[in-house]
Amino acid sequence: MKALLIVVIVLSAFVTGLSQGVAGSGVTPEMRAEANKYYTTSDWTNAVAAYEKIVKLEPANPNANYRLGLSFLNLNKTTEAQTHLEKAMTASPNPIFALGLARAYARAGNKTKAFEALDKSTKAGGIAPETLTAEKDFAQWKDDAGFKDLVAKSDMAVNPCKASPEFRQFDFWIGEWDVKNPQGVPAGSSSIQLILGQCIIFENWSSGGGSNGKSFNLYDANDKKWHQTYVDDKGTFTHYVGGLINGEMVITADTFVGGKKTLAKMTFSKLPNGDVRQHGENSTDEGKTWTTSFDLIYSRKK
Known part of the structure; x- marks a missing residue:
């Protein structure tokens, strides 16, 4: 650019x-x-x-x-x-x-x-x-x-993003993935691409039920945080903010679930075999306690 x-x-x-x-x-x-x-x-x-x-x-x-x-x-x-x-x-x-x-x-x-x-x-x-x-x-x-x-x-x-290690922190999510729950049941597929001079990680999600979503993920050098903007074909819009914590990408967003203000959290973890776990959690007490909203395992397509 x-x-x-x-x-x-x-x-x-x-x-x-x-x-x-x-x-x-x-x-x-x-x-x-x-x-x-x-x-x-x-x-x-x-x-x-x-x-x-x-x-x-x-x-x-x-x-x-x-x-x-x-x-x-x-x-x-x-x-x-x-x-x-x-x-x-x-x-x-x-x-x-x-x-x-x-x-x-x-x-x-x-x-x-x-x-x-x-x-x-x-x-x-x-x-x-x-x-x-x-x-x-x-x-x-x-x-x-x-x-x-x-x-x-x-x-x-x-391409200044290539020169900054911070922009490369989320590269472990890049790839073509089959996505399943922890029990091995297919949940969808995702194509995670590196675009725009390697500054943006672009998510293309397709669920097993036919719904689709996309997100832009980038590191902001100004606030030194990662940002994800997620949208889908149901009109959902969510802006997550966070960063790398102990090797895991942890991002949170203020959302509403059932009309109630809810703190949403996603944790992306690179597993020893190269798979990626995406663990979604919600909290209605400002992060004091959490309940799992989804748990997904990304395996590279063969």
């Missing part, structure tokens, strides 16, 4: 820069439209000519310098590409501009400068690791330890 937002921001900056630019610079909307047309149709020679006119009048325009730099790069003029991509990066540091600069240095065979630019990209928010590993300009370093380290750092920047 973070990487997507960065791309959206940069693209928005392009639109703004191309349509507005610097007031009174002498660059007309027609000049910007023409340059944009050449760029988006990969007419690199004419794109260079068009953006050179804009940059001459607006030398500090980061978007124009970026596109001019990439146009030069696509013509394999790496020196000119480096010059304008450096200007773009200086004026508006962001991972997209840094990636372009790294490509220009890589194309010129300057590994040190290319890695410096990739490091700047990581510090500015990162680029999706699959983008880096798929980039032809970096293919020469696919087995390089330094490049692999930069890819890993960029992955952590783009």
Whole structure:
């Protein structure tokens, strides 16, 4: 998500820069439209000519310098590409501009400068690791330890939840499960998925009776607690809050059962054989005493 937002921001900056630019610079909307047309149709020679006119009048325009730099790069003029991509990066540091600069240095065979630019990209928010590993300009370093380290750092920047052990506390619940009660009677099935940059654990529950429910589970770095928001096809909505206690995920919620305020608790425990127990309990005396509401065993599908 973070990487997507960065791309959206940069693209928005392009639109703004191309349509507005610097007031009174002498660059007309027609000049910007023409340059944009050449760029988006990969007419690199004419794109260079068009953006050179804009940059001459607006030398500090980061978007124009970026596109001019990439146009030069696509013509394999790496020196000119480096010059304008450096200007773009200086004026508006962001991972997209840094990636372009790294490509220009890589194309010129300057590994040190290319890695410096990739490091700047990581510090500015990162680029999706699959983008880096798929980039032809970096293919020469696919087995390089330094490049692999930069890819890993960029992955952590783009997907910060991977870097935090707290976000991984509930991973033992992830998987495809057959669900039974302690007596072995089938109760349903559940698909527990890791989504959204590994930040969210997404539950898809189907009971043996045909009802369905879903939940989003996430660790909130602000209050340092786990939150589960559960909804189902009966209109049930429950928000649980809790955390890891002695290796078990324990979450509670204020609910109403039969019109009476009830404290609900769920405890998820990883069993020695890899199964997961989900034990539901209710309390009507603010947690002094508890009664079991359900008891389920999750076994991985075979």
